[in-house]
Amino acid sequence: MGSFSWKQLELGLVLLYAASFYAVFFQRSLHLSHDYVGRLYGLRKGWIAGRLNDISDPQWRSFRDNLPILTVVMGTFVTIANFLRYQYGLKGRGMSLLWTIISLCYLVYLHGACVLFILAIGSANYFISKTFVESRYYIGILWGFNVAFLVLNRVYEGYPFSLFGQRLAFLDNFRGTFRWHICFNFVVLRMISYGWDYYAAFNRRPFDLKRHMQRCEVCSSGKTCYHALQEKGLHIEKYSFCMYMCYLIYAPLYISGPILSFNAFAAQLEMPQKSYSLVRICFYGLRWCLAFFLMELLTHLFFYNAFAKSGLWWQLSPFQIFIVAYGVINFMWLKFFLIWRFFRFWSLVNGVEAPENMPRCISNCHDLETFWKSWHASYNRWLVRYMYIPLGGSKRKLLNIWVIFTFVAIWHDLEWKLVAWAWLTCIFLIPEIVVKSIAKTFKATSALGEIFSYELGAMSGAVTISCLMIANLVGYVAGPSHIKLLISRMMEKEARFTLAAIFFTFYVAVKLMFHIGDIRQKV
Numbered sequence: 001m002g003s004f005s006w007k008q009l010e011l012g013l014v015l016l017y018a019a020s021f022y023a024v025f026f027q028r029s030l031h032l033s034h035d036y037v038g039r040l041y042g043l044r045k046g047w048i049a050g051r052l053n054d055i056s057d058p059q060w061r062s063f064r065d066n067l068p069i070l071t072v073v074m075g076t077f078v079t080i081a082n083f084l085r086y087q088y089g090l091k092g093r094g095m096s097l098l099w100t101i102i103s104l105c106y107l108v109y110l111h112g113a114c115v116l117f118i119l120a121i122g123s124a125n126y127f128i129s130k131t132f133v134e135s136r137y138y139i140g141i142l143w144g145f146n147v148a149f150l151v152l153n154r155v156y157e158g159y160p161f162s163l164f165g166q167r168l169a170f171l172d173n174f175r176g177t178f179r180w181h182i183c184f185n186f187v188v189l190r191m192i193s194y195g196w197d198y199y200a201a202f203n204r205r206p207f208d209l210k211r212h213m214q215r216c217e218v219c220s221s222g223k224t225c226y227h228a229l230q231e232k233g234l235h236i237e238k239y240s241f242c243m244y245m246c247y248l249i250y251a252p253l254y255i256s257g258p259i260l261s262f263n264a265f266a267a268q269l270e271m272p273q274k275s276y277s278l279v280r281i282c283f284y285g286l287r288w289c290l291a292f293f294l295m296e297l298l299t300h301l302f303f304y305n306a307f308a309k310s311g312l313w314w315q316l317s318p319f320q321i322f323i324v325a326y327g328v329i330n331f332m333w334l335k336f337f338l339i340w341r342f343f344r345f346w347s348l349v350n351g352v353e354a355p356e357n358m359p360r361c362i363s364n365c366h367d368l369e370t371f372w373k374s375w376h377a378s379y380n381r382w383l384v385r386y387m388y389i390p391l392g393g394s395k396r397k398l399l400n401i402w403v404i405f406t407f408v409a410i411w412h413d414l415e416w417k418l419v420a421w422a423w424l425t426c427i428f429l430i431p432e433i434v435v436k437s438i439a440k441t442f443k444a445t446s447a448l449g450e451i452f453s454y455e456l457g458a459m460s461g462a463v464t465i466s467c468l469m470i471a472n473l474v475g476y477v478a479g480p481s482h483i484k485l486l487i488s489r490m491m492e493k494e495a496r497f498t499l500a501a502i503f504f505t506f507y508v509a510v511k512l513m514f515h516i517g518d519i520r521q522k523v
Contacts, residue, residue, distance in 0.1 A: 007515075014512045021505055026302075029323055032316075033303040040306040046299075054299040056309040060335045063342075074346045077102055077251060081350055092238065092270035096246040099269070103249040110183070110255075112176030117159060118184065121149055122248050125191040126241055133202050139390070142195040146188050147407075153181040154414045178255075185411055186257055189382055190248050194262040196386050198239045207231045223274050226355055229264040230385070238266050252346035256339055258354040258378035261385065265352065272351025281348050288341050295334050304328045314485055318495035321486075322502055325469055333362040336376070355381055366461030366510040368429050371468060383408070397433055401426050421471055428467035435460060454514070461510030462503055 037043070042056020055061040063070075084090060084098060107115045128145055132138045153159075158181035162169035209219075209232055218225035239262075247265050276284070299305075304327030307313060313321055340357040347354050360374035373380055383404055391400045402423075409415075409422035490499065 007518075010511065011515045014508055014515065017505075017508050018512055021508075025323065025326075028320070029302045029304070029327060032307075032320055032323060033301070036307070036312060037303070039310065039312060040303055041310045042306050043303065048296065048300040051300045052303075053296075054303040054306045056303075056306040057331070057335065059339075060305075063335075063339050067342075070342070073106065074252070074349075077106070078346070078349050085351075092266065093240075093242065095269045096240075096243045096266075099250055100242060100246045103246065103251040103254065106251040106254070107249055108176070110176050110178040111180040112174040113161070113171040114158060114175050114180040118180060118187065118249065119245075121184075122187065122191065122245060125195065126244055129195045129198050133199055138199060139196075142192060142199075146192050147410075150185065150188050150411065151414065153184055157181065183255055186254070186259065187248050188411075189259055189379075190262070192386055193259075193382065194239070194244055194247060197233070197262045201233045201236055201239065205233070207233060218275070224267075226260070226264055226353070229267045230261045231263070234263055234266055238270075243269070250347075250352075252343055252350060252352070253354060256343060258340055258344055258357045259382050260352075260354045260378065261382070268352045273348070273353035275353055276348055281345070284341075284348065285345055288338065288345060291334070291341070292338055295338055298331065298334065302327055305331050314489065318490055318492070318498040319502075321489065322469075322498070329469070330362060333358065333375070340376075354378060363509070364513055364516060366513045367464050368425070368432055368468065379408075398430060401429055401433075424467075424471040428464070428471060432460075432464060458507050458510045458514070461513070462506035465506040465509070466503060 037052065040054075040056075042054060042061075043052040044055050046053030055064065081095075081098060081102065085095060088094070090098060104115070107118065111118070125142075125145060128141060132141050135141065156163070158175075158179055160169075161171040207228075209228065212228055212231075213219040216225050216228070219228055243266050244262070246269070247262050250265070253260070304324055307316075307324045308328050313324055316324065337358040344354050344356065355378040357376055357378050358374065359377055360370070362371075362375070365371040365374055387404050387407065388400055391403060393400075405422040405426050406419065409418040412418050489495065
């Protein structure tokens with residue numbers, strides 16, 4: 001009873017501190033945005049209380065500006081596809097042909113004549129998969145081909161048609177409204193997924209479905225979970241060119257995902273998902289609308305991203321730099337949350353369930369492993385299936401993370417700041433991996449031992465969050481060229497108290513996360 005009362009008291013104090021922190025944080029954020037409003041880039045006249053709106057992030061600005069037409073396109077495609085599905089009883093082959101045609105129309109609008117590049121590279125990958133699947137070098141050929149085009153597409157900025165002769169130069173006037181080589185990063189992931197899943201099916205790798213159903217609540221209830229769809233494989237004839245091309249350019253998930261494996265996609269095109277009822281899908285859409293309004297409120301009141309884009313961070317005090325950094329990472333989380341859930345909603349309405357990309361709030365992650373499982377979660381699953389496990393899994397974890405995060409950086413863009421971000425993340429991840437492996441061998445046998453373990457966990461979590469903030473400051477605010485300046489600002493005498501207060505705040509935040517986890521376990 002005493003222990004229970006102590007935990008209740010701690011929870012009350014933690015909640016009080018959290019409320020006080022956010023009150024100060026939002027107050028300072030408002031003043032900061034007001035004081036620098038005339039020096040910030042990317043602000044536009046807003047619609048809330050006559051305030052300016054921060055649309056300095058090009059990705060968010062593009063999505064927000066095109067949202068009306070995207071909604072019309074979604075409604076039109078959903079109506080056509082579902083009407084024809086139920087009118088003519090279309091399944092795998094029929095739906096793949098239908099969605100290939102619909103998606104090609106969508107791609108022609110987006111990329112114009114550049115669709116030819118997508119079809120050519122995609123067809124070449126299909127040819128490689130079918131031709132070399134029996135080769136002992138197949139996996140190397142598959143990866144080499146895709147990584148090569150991932151880099152070349154960026155180096156040549158999507159290849160001007162004039163590069164292939166002056167007779168084709170006129171096609172450069174019809175390149176569409178959206179750069180094809182940006183979206184193609186996702187197509188690369190799908191090409192690798194198809195090649196790998198086809199290789200597994202060709203070699204008939206077994207999947208113990210009965211054993212899986214005994215441990216999986218979803219599958220034991222009569223539904224099929226994503227893991228089962230991904231792992232149990234398909235008949236070899238399902239790996240056809242039409243199904244493959246449909247998977248590469250499937251309109252709802254083409255621009256930004258979420259990413260799902262070829263096996264999972266083809267299985268749901270044959271038999272639509274049953275995990276989400278119509279009511280649940282409608283509620284999912286309503287939650288998205290509420291989250292969108294929250295984003296509008298955030299960008300009208302606080303100009304975090306504009307500070308990062310305007311390069312004014314070095315003029316700020318250490319606490320103000322923290323405000324900008326924490327604000328930017330929350331802005332990014334909400335931005336991707338909205339973009340990915342919009343396209344996932346579109347896919348759900350069409351009967352294809354993709355993994356949720358943001359299953360957990362960013363402010364409820366106290367270790368790097370949990371963070372990466374909850375940030376772009378479908379990409380994390382892809383990396384685990386097609387890179388982490390083939391590279392040796394947990395047996396070579398300390399080496400694997402360097403290969404994987406370097407690929408993640410290159411996949412995003414060819415920028416040194418992203419490579420610096422990736423390697424910093426690896427450096428910060430190594431101690432966490434080592435500590436976790438040691439912690440597994442340690443088991444508290446007394447009340448004092450439990451308290452020590454609890455406090456050590458909170459301290460470790462605070463260190464992890466600090467490292468995550470530093471990595472994101474380098475990757476998305478200061479950049480690697482300003483690391484020395486950033487360190488010197490944070491090492492100033494006036495910054496010491498601020499850094500101690502920030503660390504203590506992270507320590508309290510981790511304790512709040514522990515309490516939230518305990519409450520969820522009881523529920």
